[in-house]
Amino acid sequence: MIYSIITNSMKSITLDETDLHLLDALQRDASQSNQALAERFHISPPTCLRRVRRLREGGWIAAEVALVDPAHAGPLLTAVVEVSLDRQDADSLAAFEQRVVPDEAVQQCYRVSPGPDFVLIVTVGDMAGYQALAQRLFTSDANVRNVKAFFSLARAKFSTRLPLAGLVAPPG
């Protein structure tokens, strides 16, 4: 009994080369049909479906989303914001994080080192929107020591595709 559980969990955390190919293909285009994927990687449709399902349920695929072209979504203002805090203990960092993350304008939030404590990517409608954001997220927080904002003139690249090369388990 114990052994089968162990064996199962072992298998569910291992990806072979085909899984990685599927993952990479879906990273590029998740709208492909199951059988298109299947014949591309020389497996049967049900097998392909099972594998993709395992990638989803196993947590490798966190979500499948539509990427909206910002150029078509009306005027938007994106900024890279560096935030430094006064106190940098774990609680203070977590408190800041939990306050900014739910904000709709905050697209990305990285806790970084060295340099500032956080780097945020924020998207608002215009400069007035940024001013409102700065007020509600930074100015009103006594623990925020310094804020530097760099405004995006052009987004030359935005890719969500993680490089999966080198993750291929050695075929055995």
Place this chain on the structure above:
Amino acid sequence: MIYSIITNSMKSITLDETDLHLLDALQRDASQSNQALAERFHISPPTCLRRVRRLREGGWIAAEVALVDPAHAGPLLTAVVEVSLDRQDADSLAAFEQRVVPDEAVQQCYRVSPGPDFVLIVTVGDMAGYQALAQRLFTSDANVRNVKAFFSLARAKFSTRLPLAGLVAPPG
């Protein structure tokens, strides 16, 4: 004749409230079935299909992709990199951009102001991978004046969902 063309192009560049709801829903989850979307927004499945198709072909939806959880994709190192150039004329900026954008490790590239000329989000396997990237993208470029890298300790948020509020055309 002319009028119908104008009317058509008018229609194809305008989104009503339902379109925006669909766009927002697909930004959150693109794996929803067409009829699930249809009944959610009280329209018929064919109508829903036509609208989504228009969003795709009209360019609002740039792509549909699977987002891979970095925590499940093995050890990865993400960095926020600020790059300042020596010469900042249009040609030099474009030249740098065209050189870094094709690199697989470069996830995002923003041309910004004020501060550095570019902010990049890069993802590599480990510190050795970063060193290799720095060499091939920055050190080897005589026009790169300064590079500051902040390494991500934690990615607290990564959302691809643009805020579409306020884009609703006034119903008329």
Place this chain on the structure above:
DNA sequence: GCTGAAATCACACATTA
């Protein structure tokens, strides 16, 4: 917006390594 055909998906079963 509705109804049709066509394609796809999802499942149970038999098979093989």
Place this chain on the structure above:
DNA sequence: TAATGTGTGATTTCAGC
């Protein structure tokens, strides 16, 4: 024993009206 491949029914997609 656990994965793969074949076949069936249900669902969905997509065309016409």
